[in-house]
Amino acid sequence: MGKIYKTLIFDGEASLSVLETTDVVNTAIKYHKLTPVCAAALGRTLTATAFMSTGLKNEGDRLSVTIKGNGAGGTIITSCDSKLNVRGRIDNPFADAPLKQNGKLDVAAIVGNEGYMTVVKSMGLKEPYVGRCDLVSGEIAEDFAAYYAYSEQQPTAIALGVLIGKDGKCVGAGGVVIQPLPGCSETNISKIENEISRFANVSGLISEIGGKGICEKYFGEYSFEEYHTEYKCNCSKKYIDGVLLTLGKEELLDTIKSVGKVEVNCEFCDKKYEYAEEDVLKLFEL
Template sequence: MGYILRAIDETETIKISAAITTDVVEEATKIHKLSKTTSAALGRVLTAASIIGSWQKNEEDSITLSINGDGPAGRIVATCKNDGFVKGYVTNPTADLPIRESDSKIDVSGIVGKGNLTLVMDTGMKKPYTGTVNLTTGEIAEDLAVYFSQSDQVPSAVGLGVLVDVDYSIKAAGGFIIQLMPDATEEQISKLEENLKNLPSVTSILDEYHDAEKLIEIIMKDINFKILEKREITYKCNCSREKVEDAIVSVGPKEIEEILREDKKAEVSCYFCDKVYNFDESDLERMLKKAKDINKNRKIIIQDNF
């Protein structure tokens, strides 16, 4: 099971969250049968979504982080509620690229390509907040830092890492997000910048320690801090047969009638957990009746409004 630590420095002007997500990314890799490169890409997005999701106030609040690139992976999505459950998917899970020759690292930027990063925050208001920025590197961590700077006007540093073993299992995964408050002094900023400049790769720290507090200690060297919270995170999909039925009903009577006429059955796979739901002719007829009833009631409500 993964976990997140939230911490703050003694002047309360530097906020840092660090996560260990090895088990979370391993579960995603098994479910989606990911390649080494899509494991690294989705793992970074899952880690980031888990951290940002832990910042929300209410248990039902959720965030969805999506990387919409033109690379071989296609769309990469992760969504997390404030209950510690995170899930995600890649449009083309088996897409892969060779190790990058320039630095001998997994080619995440190559598998992602050019495009944009979108963050949707649903806090129960009428309309969720949505922010989008263009991808600058496709490495995800740097792109997320740009998002915080441009959309939230919060100076941030982001580090995300996934270490894939030779058998494609996940040896280590995790990361951190640091954000500076407006009252941060030049001295604090300089010290933090120096620490980040000398920071080893996130994957090397995770591989050696597998410890979020140690990751924070290394980043916050010579800066006093305190841990505010520890929160567990788990890869979990909350799909159900009932939710899939509701989704089919929502497409409307015309579409359901077409399915009945052409196939007399429906098979629906969940993007997030690959679970397959099968519906036979009697199921579809029942859903068709429900869809017609909803349409009928909607017309009555519209007429009553005039």
């Protein structure tokens, strides 16, 4: 279970979120068999998405993030709901890249530094909100900061990190996000960048002391609210039914004739949906 800790800092003029998403990233690794560098790319995106989910206030609200860059991993898609459930996928989970000179995973090689990020928020009856901005570095944190600045006019300082162990499992993932609230003083705004620079190695800190440890060690004077976030897919038979209906009856029956069944795998989780001839016929009766 991932955790999100939130509080107000700097005389109540800025919001702080500390995220611990190690379990979320490990579930993604389990479903998608990610290489370490893909786990870092998707894991950072899932962590930022988990942060964004805390801004969804009403049941049924959802948002999705698409990062379409020119890197080896292809497109990354994540989504979340107001219950802080997140899920995600990457086109090429087996893509790899040599380590950077400083020994770190080269996330930008997987994501690419040219392309764009799109955020779609579906909230209630209104038309979905769509925000889009160009990628800055492909390192994810800077790209999300740029998205907030350009699309939402919300200054945002953000540190994200994913640390992968020798066995390919995630040993520490998370992030720190600080956003000034409207009316934040110049003095406090200038403190934010300095504050976030203490979390350049946030994944290492998470692996050592956890998200709660970061709150206590660096922000001990504040009291935090704690939330849970989880990698959880919301796919359903009803959704897959809808996808099959767009394919057409004849094509599905042809598939069943040649391989005995129609099998659909959810692209976000391991779930398999199987349809025999009678299921297909029933589907098109409605």
